[in-house]
Amino acid sequence: MKYTVKSPKVLQMLYPKRLWRLDSTEKVIYLTFDDGPIPEITPWVLETLKRFDAKATFFCIGDNVRKHPEIYRELIQEGHRVANHTMHHVKGWKTPLLDYLRETESCQNLMEAGSDGTEISKLFRPPYGQLRSNQSKALQKKGYKIVMWDILSADFDLQLSPEKCSENVIKHAKEGSIVVFHDSLKAAPRLQVALPAVLKEFSERGFAFKCIP
Numbered sequence: 001m002k003y004t005v006k007s008p009k010v011l012q013m014l015y016p017k018r019l020w021r022l023d024s025t026e027k028v029i030y031l032t033f034d035d036g037p038i039p040e041i042t043p044w045v046l047e048t049l050k051r052f053d054a055k056a057t058f059f060c061i062g063d064n065v066r067k068h069p070e071i072y073r074e075l076i077q078e079g080h081r082v083a084n085h086t087m088h089h090v091k092g093w094k095t096p097l098l099d100y101l102r103e104t105e106s107c108q109n110l111m112e113a114g115s116d117g118t119e120i121s122k123l124f125r126p127p128y129g130q131l132r133s134n135q136s137k138a139l140q141k142k143g144y145k146i147v148m149w150d151i152l153s154a155d156f157d158l159q160l161s162p163e164k165c166s167e168n169v170i171k172h173a174k175e176g177s178i179v180v181f182h183d184s185l186k187a188a189p190r191l192q193v194a195l196p197a198v199l200k201e202f203s204e205r206g207f208a209f210k211c212i213p
Helices: 009-014 042-051 062-067 069-077 097-113 133-141 162-172 188-204
Strands: 028-034 057-060 081-084 178-182
Touching: 028 042, 042 069, 042 188, 057 062, 057 069, 062 069, 062 097, 069 081, 081 097, 097 133, 162 188, 178 188
Parallel strands: 028 057, 028 178, 057 081
Antiparallel strands: none
16 A cells, blocks of 8 residues: 655645645644544544544545434534545546536535534545546636645554554644544544544644644
């Protein structure tokens, strides 16, 4: 499995309209969670964040919102930001443009319908980080802000120890970093060790954890 923990500067320069991190001199980190919400792990994430007075941004799969509307509403009620991760977690490089836009719009419509009147952001993260140029341009025309990341916890990597997952974030994150975790069954064994460790370490350093604006 090939990936880099820190997003290469060259990628950030190639795609400057995508959000990779937030310029900040404040001690703020932006935790993000992809692929939920699901009952097996998302409620645990919420309880863990609450212990540290931390807010985060959840990039939701529309089909999981459909299946677990009560957990989705809890994300909003707890003051976190919900955002779009397509309806079925599709790969941008393998999905035709119109199908990709339908996936995105279906997810957005479902999130808005289930929000009890709360305004839903148009933040969007492409599954797997895969997005073709025509998809990116079409989404931006529709008002979406494409959110990438500068730090990958790699909690999805089955070969990675939970401690290494923690280290990936603790070693590299800094002011304004956007960090990726996953509230998924696959990531859970590493997430359940890494998330509390990251929250504890950076809280002790005087950092706050906020939603992506």
